[in-house]
Amino acid sequence: MTSVPLPPLSAALAQYRPSAAATLRFRTPSSAPGVSASSSTRARRFSVIASAREMPWPHVLTVAGSDSSAGAGIQADIKACAALGAYCSSVITAVTAQNTVGVQGIHAVPEKFVGEQLRSVLSDMSVDVVKTGMLPSAGVVKVLCESLRKFPVKALVVDPVMVSTSGDTLSGPSTLATYRDELFSMADIVTPNVKEASKLLGDVSLHTISDMCNAAESIYKLGPKYVLVKGGDMPDSSDAIDVLFDGKEFTELRGLRIKTRNTHGTGCTLASCIAAELAKGATMLHAVQAAKKFVESALYHSKDLVIGNGPQGPFDHHFELKSPSYKMGSLQKFNPDDLFLYAVTDSGMNKKWGRSIKDAVKAAIEGGATIVQLREKDAETREFLEAAKACVEICKSSGVPLLINDRVDVALACDADGVHVGQSDMPAWEVRRLLGPGKIIGVSCKTPAQAEQAWKDGADYIGCGGVFPTTTKANNPTLGFEGLRTVCLASKLPVVAIGGINAGNAGSVMELGLPNLKGVAVVSALFDRERVAAETRNLRSILMKNAYSRS
Ligand SMILES: Cc1ncc(COP(=O)(O)OP(=O)(O)O)c(N)n1
Ligand SMILES: Cc1nc(C(=O)O)sc1CCOP(=O)(O)O
Ligand SMILES: [Mg+2]
Numbered sequence: 052m053t054s055v056p057l058p059p060l061s062a063a064l065a066q067y068r069p070s071a072a073a074t075l076r077f078r079t080p081s082s083a084p085g086v087s088a089s090s091s092t093r094a095r096r097f098s099v100i101a102s103a104r105e106m107p108w109p110h111v112l113t114v115a116g117s118d119s120s121a122g123a124g125i126q127a128d129i130k131a132c133a134a135l136g137a138y139c140s141s142v143i144t145a146v147t148a149q150n151t152v153g154v155q156g157i158h159a160v161p162e163k164f165v166g167e168q169l170r171s172v173l174s175d176m177s178v179d180v181v182k183t184g185m186l187p188s189a190g191v192v193k194v195l196c197e198s199l200r201k202f203p204v205k206a207l208v209v210d211p212v213m214v215s216t217s218g219d220t221l222s223g224p225s226t227l228a229t230y231r232d233e234l235f236s237m238a239d240i241v242t243p244n245v246k247e248a249s250k251l252l253g254d255v256s257l258h259t260i261s262d263m264c265n266a267a268e269s270i271y272k273l274g275p276k277y278v279l280v281k282g283g284d285m286p287d288s289s290d291a292i293d294v295l296f297d298g299k300e301f302t303e304l305r306g307l308r309i310k311t312r313n314t315h316g317t318g319c320t321l322a323s324c325i326a327a328e329l330a331k332g333a334t335m336l337h338a339v340q341a342a343k344k345f346v347e348s349a350l351y352h353s354k355d356l357v358i359g360n361g362p363q364g365p366f367d368h369h370f371e372l373k374s375p376s377y378k379m380g381s382l383q384k385f386n387p388d389d390l391f392l393y394a395v396t397d398s399g400m401n402k403k404w405g406r407s408i409k410d411a412v413k414a415a416i417e418g419g420a421t422i423v424q425l426r427e428k429d430a431e432t433r434e435f436l437e438a439a440k441a442c443v444e445i446c447k448s449s450g451v452p453l454l455i456n457d458r459v460d461v462a463l464a465c466d467a468d469g470v471h472v473g474q475s476d477m478p479a480w481e482v483r484r485l486l487g488p489g490k491i492i493g494v495s496c497k498t499p500a501q502a503e504q505a506w507k508d509g510a511d512y513i514g515c516g517g518v519f520p521t522t523t524k525a526n527n528p529t530l531g532f533e534g535l536r537t538v539c540l541a542s543k544l545p546v547v548a549i550g551g552i553n554a555g556n557a558g559s560v561m562e563l564g565l566p567n568l569k570g571v572a573v574v575s576a577l578f579d580r581e582r583v584a585a586e587t588r589n590l591r592s593i594l595m596k597n598a599y600s601r602s
Pocket of ligand 2: 515516521522523524527549550572573575576
């Protein structure tokens with residue numbers, strides 16, 4: 052079984068940005084329907100509609116029930132798709148009266164009228180992905196299957212909603228049979244939680260990851276291309292572990308278990324996020340990873356929210372709108388361009404030149420370092436922590452991210468922006484679990500396999516070296532340009548080159564022209580020198596010349 056923790060918040064958020072291809076085009080007021088138009092206005096209206104067709108918005112149709120509390124159902128689906136940059140149309144199968152306490156009533160929409168809604172949307176709008184939620188009767192499932200046969204879409208995501216988070220039944224046994232017999236064979240993915248998986252398989256008991264794998268395999272045999280069994284309800288784990296099965300391989304997806312009462316609508320949201328990512332063109336594994344990351348981040352940011360008086364509250368799908376980085380115009384906590392000039396400290400070198408860590412960091416920032424790492428191999432923990440706290444202040448006030456080498460404990464204690472780890476340090480997924488989704492994690496990689504693992508583990512960037520021989524790190528293999536190129540080409544993450552880089556050779560590294568090679572990380576060329584600020588400034592101007600000559 053492969054183990055795939057989630058990609059980092061920044062990587063996931065980057066995917067949430069609507070691409071240029073997803074830019075909505077609005078009708079001008081003069082072309083609004085029902086307004087009589089001159090021929091030139093008509094021509095303009097036609098061209099607006101035609102160009103909108105050329106540039107479609109990723110489109111998810113949700114077929115689900117309305118939740119009056121807006122935490123789950125249709126309302127959650129629309130919010131989730133909007134947050135991920137997909138348009139979401141809706142076919143309502145039932146109207147529920149519910150709140151944070153439970154479900155007080157269900158009013159099913161007549162099957163014929165569900166069919167009418169489906170025809171309205173599918174016959175007119177270019178729907179990419181259909182996502183299903185509450186399907187209250189076998190008749191509704193049949194009507195949906197007929198509509199999908201008549202109007203095929205690119206993908207079908209089936210969230211087999213049977214019981215609400217409050218424990219109320221939302222669809223009965225005859226519906227289950229129709230799911231199994233008719234809908235699953237049309238589905239690209241089915242996303243049951245352990246309770247739903249158990250019900251689908253005749254109330255089998257599911258207690259372990261191995262049980263979840265067996266359940267995924269059994270559901271797979273009913274016809275879907277992928278099965279995601281969600282383990283959020285499983286006890287005894289600090290991680291939320293889901294199992295994805297594609298008919299051949301089981302992939303264990305780890306996420307953080309966020310302690311909060313606000314979990315109402317997580318299943319609907321996850322399935323809608325998968326649908327939105329598929330509509331944007333993602334592969335299934337990426338769609339599921341991005342969806343999990345979104346739900347995890349939303350729960351994390353909403354964990355203390357109080358809406359309603361019951362035991363299960365809704366969460367905020369649009370948490371990003373409130374983040375300071377969003378308000379400053381950027382959705383990302385980590386900007387890969389920050390890797391441009393990466394200053395990595397060395398206490399031995401700074402001591403030799405009579406400088407404190409704090410003065411060394413100040414000077415590097417003054418010279419234009421864009422990110423700093425404290426790599427203090429010999430410092431006592433207490434002394435290191437004090438210096439790190441002072442550096443955090445300096446870096447915060449300059450807007451330069453500060454990472455700690457190896458020491459997750461120190462990073463947590465000083466509230467650094469992140470941690471850099473190597474292949475023999477704590478695994479990146481464990482670092483992510485400890486630091487949470489909002490911090491930056493860098494991983495040293497020398498091979499494509501390590502780069503792939505770093506991405507799976509939720510790293511934000513890769514440090515690749517030694518590009519040249521170095522005396523700063525003992526017994527460090529030299530990869531040369533070819534090694535660096537191989538890792539960069541294999542990496543889905545931004546890369547910073549390291550090892551023996553200085554003002555004399557930095558230009559040649561950047562001249563490799565590798566799109567994800569974002570900069571150079573340097574120790575001795577800055578800190579084993581008398582004038583740190585001047586050396587940094589000089590290196591920066593060399594890198595800048597190279598960057599401008601390439602653009
Ligand atoms: C940016 C950057 N890249 C690579 C390393 C090396 O990390 P690691 O392999 O863990 O070795 P140590 O630095 O811990 O000796 C790095 N620190 N920074
Ligand atoms: C810390 C470190 N990591 C490396 C790697 O190859 O992963 S090379 C290295 C030392 C870099 O120091 P200098 O800039 O003085 O050569
Ligand atoms: Mg290390």
